[in-house]
Amino acid sequence: KQEVTQIPAALSVPEGENLVLNCSFTDSAIYNLQWFRQDPGKGLTSLLLIQSSQREQTSGRLNASLDKSSGRSTLYIAASQPGDSATYLCAVHAYSGAGSYQLTFGKGTKLSVIP
Amino acid sequence: SQTIHQWPATLVQPVGSPLSLECTVEGTSNPNLYWYRQAAGRGLQLLFYSVGIGQISSEVPQNLSASRPQDRQFILSSKKLLLSDSGFYLCAWRAGGMGTQYFGPGTRLTVL
Numbered sequence: 012k013q014e015v016t017q018i019p020a021a022l023s024v025p026e027g028e029n030l031v032l033n034c035s036f037t038d039s040a041i042y043n044l045q046w047f048r049q050d051p052g053k054g055l056t057s058l059l060l061i062q063s064s065q066r067e068q069t070s071g072r073l074n075a076s077l078d079k080s081s082g083r084s085t086l087y088i089a090a091s092q093p094g095d096s097a098t099y100l101c102a103v104h105a106y107s108g109a110g111s112y113q114l115t116f117g118k119g120t121k122l123s124v125i126p
Numbered sequence: 127s128q129t130i131h132q133w134p135a136t137l138v139q140p141v142g143s144p145l146s147l148e149c150t151v152e153g154t155s156n157p158n159l160y161w162y163r164q165a166a167g168r169g170l171q172l173l174f175y176s177v178g179i180g181q182i183s184s185e186v187p188q189n190l191s192a193s194r195p196q197d198r199q200f201i202l203s204s205k206k207l208l209l210s211d212s213g214f215y216l217c218a219w220r221a222g223g224m225g226t227q228y229f230g231p232g233t234r235l236t237v238l
Contacts, residue, residue: 042224054132054216055229062224100170104224111175111183114227118169 013038013105017117024091025125032086032120034101039079042112046075046086047100049119055100059086091124098122128153132217132230139237145190145204147233149217152198157219159200160227161192164214176200177222212237 014037024030034044043062047055059068059075061084067076074087088095098121102114129152139145151157161173172185174192182192189208193201200217217230 045227047229052214052232052234054231055218057226057228060226102170102227104227109183112224113172113175113185116170118167 013041013103013107013115015101015103015115015117017099017101017120019120020118021121021123023123023125026091026093028091028124029087029089030091030122032088032099032101032122034084034086034117036082036084036103036115038105039082041079041103041105043104044075044077044084045102045104045114046073046084047102049098049100051097058099088122091122093124093126096122096124128219128228130217130219130228130230132215132233134233135231136234137236139207139235141209141237142206145202145207145211145235147202147215147217147235149200149202149230150198151200151219154198154219154221156197157221159194160218160220161200161202162216162218164216164232165212170216174202207237209237211235 016035018033045060046058049055061068061077072089077084098119100119102116104114107113131150159176162170164170174184176182176194190204215233218227220227
């Protein structure tokens with residue numbers, strides 16, 4: 012059974028700092044990996060999707076990398092801003108049995124960017 | 127562009143009462159639809175998914191049921207709510223295949 016772990020569970024950084032969020036998964040047979048952002052009491056916003064054949068994806072100040080063989084992904088946020096404060100979730104898309112392909116989520120990293 | 131709606135946004139219900147949460151998607155056709163529950167400290171749990179009208183798959187045994195009466199409408203129901211049904215319910219959609227999954231704004235359910 013696929014398990015996704017995100018470390019650390021919480022992170023506090025001063026504004027302007029570059030930071031890295033980590034995600035690991037136990038089964039490397041994935042189709043893609045998706046990073047989401049969740050603000051308190053809100054739904055999930057998709058940030059980046061990396062296909063299993065890709066090594067990285069970039070969107071603005073965000074860069075996500077994928078090392079499928081080692082079961083790891085990182086989300087790099089450059090020049091952090093207070094508006095980046097949120098919980099960041101990693102999810103892997105893989106076969107889950109009975110002809111079904113589903114997302115398995117980590118529990119997230121809660122990021123606080125201090126002005 | 128595609129949008130996903132959920133209502134109500136918040137709901138407080140007594141134990142034993144029925145439940146109906148609705149999700150609709152606009153701007154796409156024949157989406158895969160999903161219901162998740164997010165409980166504090168437990169992450170997102172997939173409850174149901176649907177690949178077409180009337181086709182529902184359940185991931186975990188529970189007190190809830192789902193229906194898809196129309197292509198872009200997904201409903202989560204219960205006949206009698208339990209305290210353990212409290213949580214944040216999220217609807218999501220994805221086009222067929224392995225693309226990006228998009229989430230709705232969620233419904234906060236409190237069962238008292």
